[in-house]
Amino acid sequence: MRILHTSDWHLGHSLRGFDRHYEHQCFLDWLLAQIRERDIDALLVTGDIFDNANPSSASQKQLYRFLQAAREAAPYLRVVLIAGNHDSPGRLEAPSPLLEVFETRIVGQTRRNSDGDIDLGSLIVPLHDRNGVLRAWCLAVPFLRPGDVPRIETEGDAYLAGVEALYRQALQRVLSQRQAGEAILALGHCHLDGSTVSEESERRIVVGGLEALSAGIFDSSIAYAALGHLHLPQTAGGREWVRYSGSPIPMSFAEIDYPHQILCIELDGERLGAVTPVSVPRPVDLRRIPAWPAPLPEVLDALAALSFPEPDLPEELWPYVEVRVRFDAPEPGARAAVEAALHGKPVRLAGIDVSYRRGSLEPGSEVEPTWGDLTRLHPEEVLRRHYRNQYGEALPDALLRLFQELLIEAEEAL
CATH class of the missing domain: 3.40.50 (Rossmann fold)
Structure with missing residues (x-):
């Protein structure tokens, strides 16, 4: 099974006031050609589909026209999209009933059943090949806010424990269902510890006092972990099978020298066969x-x-x-x-x-x-500078954490 992994499209992005619709269209046209030429079975898009939670009608049309064209070019193509921290979970999921008819699955948020437990089934997406044979299972986990994870009693960080529990529970559900030879893929939109951040264009994800998650949340039974959020293509945690595809176009001048790309993933049964980076042409310098x-x-x-x-x-x-x-x-x-x-x-x-x-x-x-x-x-940097100018000393950690919680609440209200 051959899969493309891409992320962080940020449709609707503007660079210092300049609209980038043309550049995004060039990328989507190129991606469509890759789907045809490489005979792709599935497309994974790991978050930040749009640049903001209230995307323009032009940006939304751009996405849906691409999905329509991809379906026409490859009628057997399966598509899985998850929400990132820039996306509105509800807005992204809104057309799901229609898109699922065309084998496109969108996961914007976790859901709870009547008992208050996470509905794991809504995060598990089976992937069939062009002949209808089940080849892989996706743990399609979107960007997780504190209310999206299981409630875990712990002396450590409750959010981190909740994220780990969510992936573990979803994985156990899949392991109980899959047959020999079926691969497991994990999707996520997060910042893993030790990864390189583009300071000018990536919105920091801080939940509580936690800046980054551990790559250990991805169990070795997972063949490939497809990640989004960081714009620089990279592996994480020293694991070649845990990867950020990176953004397809530079989101800021700090990303001029990034090797913008998508990743072509080949599965060999339930194992990872090969990962091939494919460079994205840059239409505008x-x-x-x-x-x-x-x-x-x-x-x-x-x-x-x-x-x-x-x-x-x-x-x-x-x-x-x-x-x-x-x-x-x-x-x-x-x-x-x-x-x-x-x-x-x-x-x-x-x-x-x-x-x-x-x-x-x-x-x-x-x-x-x-x-x-x-x-x-970043807002935190503005606060740090203002506090030092005002009081002549460093910003206290407790005040910084309160400010970070306010930022998260403000983003969730968008």
Whole structure:
């Protein structure tokens, strides 16, 4: 059985005010071609389908048109999608009754039965091949909030214990049902301990005081664990079969050098046969100019020297540019100077990264961060800086935990 694993599409995403519908459509068209050419049996999408909990109608149409086209291209294709922390579980699940007719299963949240226990059956998805033969079982676990996990009495972290219990209970249910030769796949949208985070574009998942889960939640009887949330493709916990596919396009300038990809998974009976990364073409370039922050005169020279082999590119193909300037003191006319230097060039100015010199710096060394672009700072970092400025000392851990709980409550209310 041949499966594609992809994640973190973030349909509806905008980069510093620029809509990215075109780039996402290029990816979806390419993905459709991969499904055809690689003769794929199943597609797994592990969360953050949309960029926010209230996606635009255009973003929703983009998803459903892709699913329709995929079904027409491969009538035997099975699709499993889970919700991520950016998605609205209810909104994502809303079209499930219709999509299940076309072998597309969406799991947005856990459900409880009349006894108050987790309905494990709603998280277990059997995967059949094109001949209708059962080949694998999916533990389709979406992003888990505290109310989504079993209530476990423990002296440790109740959320972590609940997540572990949920995967363990679902796995035991599958082990009691599966036959020899049927593989088990686990899907999840979470941050596993030791994994690399893209600081500029990934919303931190903090539940209680817990920043990351252990890769040990995935039992060795699982052939492959398909993960979402982190945008950098990587394995987790030293286990080659526990993987983040990463995002298909860069969500920020911090991700320019990421090897954006999908993963082609081949099952050999109940075991993992092979994992093949497939690079995603990048239709629109992202550039940081210069590579390291520099004084304004040097930056203006670099911008003036920009040349393009195809100056008549349509606007949707114009590269995004982040200009990186280092100042000794504020220069009010800097933005106007940058815009003038780029005037007439086929680029989209997607931000000016401003930093201030702090002592003697070498290229690539740290510069003093500014408050100029709050979208690049996590809320916790804003609070830390404000508290230190106000009180002259570090933010207490207890206050930080309370703030993090408020952030989670606010996201759940969206």
